[in-house]
Amino acid sequence: RKEVEQDPGPFNVPEGATVAFNCTYSNSASQSFFWYRQDCRKEPKLLMSVYSSGNEDGRFTAQLNRASQYISLLIRDSKLSDSATYLCVVNGARGSQGNLIFGKGTKLSVKP
Amino acid sequence: GAGVSQTPSNKVTEKGKYVELRCDPISGHTALYWYRQSLGQGPEFLIYFQGTGAADDSGLPNDRFFAVRPEGSVSTLKIQRTERGDSAVYLCASSLIVSAEQFFGPGTRLTVL
Numbered sequence: 001r002k003e004v005e006q007d008p009g010p011f012n013v014p015e016g017a018t019v020a021f022n023c024t025y026s027n028s029a030s031q032s033f034f035w036y037r038q039d040c041r042k043e044p045k046l047l048m049s050v051y052s053s054g055n056e057d058g059r060f061t062a063q064l065n066r067a068s069q070y071i072s073l074l075i076r077d078s079k080l081s082d083s084a085t086y087l088c089v090v091n092g093a094r095g096s097q098g099n100l101i102f103g104k105g106t107k108l109s110v111k112p
Numbered sequence: 113g114a115g116v117s118q119t120p121s122n123k124v125t126e127k128g129k130y131v132e133l134r135c136d137p138i139s140g141h142t143a144l145y146w147y148r149q150s151l152g153q154g155p156e157f158l159i160y161f162q163g164t165g166a167a168d169d170s171g172l173p174n175d176r177f178f179a180v181r182p183e184g185s186v187s188t189l190k191i192q193r194t195e196r197g198d199s200a201v202y203l204c205a206s207s208l209i210v211s212a213e214q215f216f217g218p219g220t221r222l223t224v225l
Binding site: 004008032042043044045046087089092096097098099100101102103104105 | 143145147152153154155156157160162167168170171203207210211213214216217218219
């Protein structure tokens, strides 16, 4: 089983749509969870951290379910500029906080 | 302020050659990380440094790969006897402390012919 699994997509949605991405992770000792965004041929950039209580940043909402080892990202009112690859990320086992494990990414394409 | 910079941006080499990839982290960041990303994949962890020492090198694929950070700032990733399978984008990141947000550089695209 891969350490972080995501549906690669692509997700093709119209502007204004709501889209949800899911991710599962295998290491129950992981302590930190993130969503990164990566534009084509660019470096990854942190979109948001994910907390057990859930967190929201504008149109973006992230949820974490530790029991199911499941992370989600919801994007409301999609914009053309949201088109990118979204990477689900967890940190490595306890004792190696700097070791980030990335999923393959989910590609989102928002169309006019 | 200046972000993470990496040089060269592109490197083409022949199988069997030695290459060095350089990373300049954000000033004041104590932690530095190396990842590599193949086409269609997410970044894959290689090694990270806290200060001058390698805190976790569990991601280095074999002993052809080595990284140093002698003064706790600039880091160099060294690959000996390159193979075609080493072709990838090598990403460097830095963070203020280990648990803080990692900021990535633009990467070095390595092509081994």
